[in-house]
Amino acid sequence: MRQIDDLDVFMSPGRELRLRVDVLRGGIRVSDDVAPGGFTADSMTVSWDLDGEVKQIADVEITYSDTYGRSLIPSEFQSLLGPWGNELDLTLEAHLGGRIAAVPVGQLMITAVPEATDGSGKYWLMGWEIVTGSVLTVRAKSQDERVRRRGFAEHKLQPINTSAWDELGRLTGLPLARNVPDVSCPKLEYERAQGNRLVQAQAVSAALGGVGVVDAYGVWTIVPDLIGTPVGVIDATVIDAPFAIDSENVYNEVIGNFEDADRNPIVVPPARITSGPLAVNGPYGTYSRFYASEFVTTKAAAQSALAKILRQVSQPTFERRFTAQLDPRVEIGDTWTLRTSDTETTGLIVALEWKGDVMVGTLRFQESINA
Structure with missing residues (x-):
């Protein structure tokens, strides 16, 4: 904000x-x-x-x-x-x-x-x-457009820093706002392909727990991809706020692709939803998500990881696209409460447009429908 x-x-x-x-x-x-x-x-x-x-x-x-x-x-x-x-x-x-x-x-x-x-x-x-x-x-x-346009010319097509933040600085060439704790840089394979530098910078940002965004001062920062505590209320100025929902990216099966320390495959059954409206054998059908991580090297860790990812990706996402008086405090990545005459909705601002005296934004929130 x-x-x-x-x-x-x-x-x-x-x-x-x-x-x-x-x-x-x-x-x-x-x-x-x-x-x-x-x-x-x-x-x-x-x-x-x-x-x-x-x-x-x-x-x-x-x-x-x-x-x-x-x-x-x-x-x-x-x-x-x-x-x-x-x-x-x-x-x-x-x-x-x-x-x-x-x-x-x-x-x-x-x-x-x-x-x-x-x-x-x-x-x-x-x-x-x-x-x-x-x-x-x-x-x-x-400024992330500059990152997108700049290709990989070097021969070593993988991270050279153990720190994720340090690698982001190398990839983007931009000032950094180190607003989340540092983690080990993930193992990645960089490609000599159009736009791949920006793709990899976002992969490193994902390891830090969010999405990389360039702020109004040209600084790369991380927007956590979780709904947090609301920073404010958008209320009296709201003109319109319809609801929307999409089944895209709502999965009910997660299939793992893991290797142990000796590079042998770890075989574990997929994590699945087996009851309720999103059951794999129900009307929704099976929607599979594949997941891999070099940090998972045991069978127990693989089963735990698949269960955790399934909980995250099986939540239907709802959106409200609102029109309101322009409030310059509102930024993407903020959690706000949207208040109308009959409802209150708290969610993440994922899109925003300023035009004239008004702003049009999209508030994303989740509700669990699983047992």
Whole structure:
């Protein structure tokens, strides 16, 4: 959860939201506020998705003009908004009666300019082409996109650090927020394949007990994948909150693939649900999950591991997709209680979108239907 000093400014019905857009190149700020006073919150759509490959994506609509009649269309590698190493540093501001509150949105790398035009207001003055304004849509993604794009070139295609956190630092090249206890780095086989560095960084993050996410300051942190104690209540501002449920990833059988210390297979029966609505011989049928771990080297440990994994993966997942007034404290990975006129639901924020004055989020929660 973001900590906001002047939360009352953001949550007041009379506040005006404004987007500040700074441009960075190589970590150096090359433009302070591309269009001062020119952006409202409607100028951006920012989304976060805990299940996405890259966790944050922003589309920013920029309308630009200056006294020199210059175009902002990125036609060269050194263009201010070109997708060749430039970054957007986005800040959301709330203005209310002379007071200003600000919250960081993210330091995002520009990946594309889907649309750019200089409009119809062009003319020539003393041999120079003058434009009255440029209109662009700029797409930017969080720093895990850099990790995704960078491949493995070295010959040693496996972890070189015993510490999971140290290996994450090597894989991502990003600053780390070591917010969960360190563990031994898992045995992994890295591949010379597109996007595999990010896949492996998430595998190491999973060993730490969660999902790797780059925060608003460009720091890699771990979001634990368990529903915790709620950090707050989303209530009076809720506009809509329908329910949804999906059977995908609700398993009733876990099959193990283990070896002992001598690399011999450990043979144990699958862990199965045999009674209730999710019984393998019932109407739901059999939905198998395969599980392997190099840390399991005995038959007793294998049976215990399969039973534990079955308990985790056999819980139906429910979701509520809510629309509410934008509250900048809410982040993916937070546990919040969603309160409507007739229900209260506590769960994990797994997706979030800011658009204008509202936020649309997905709250995921679980209920056991097993005996």
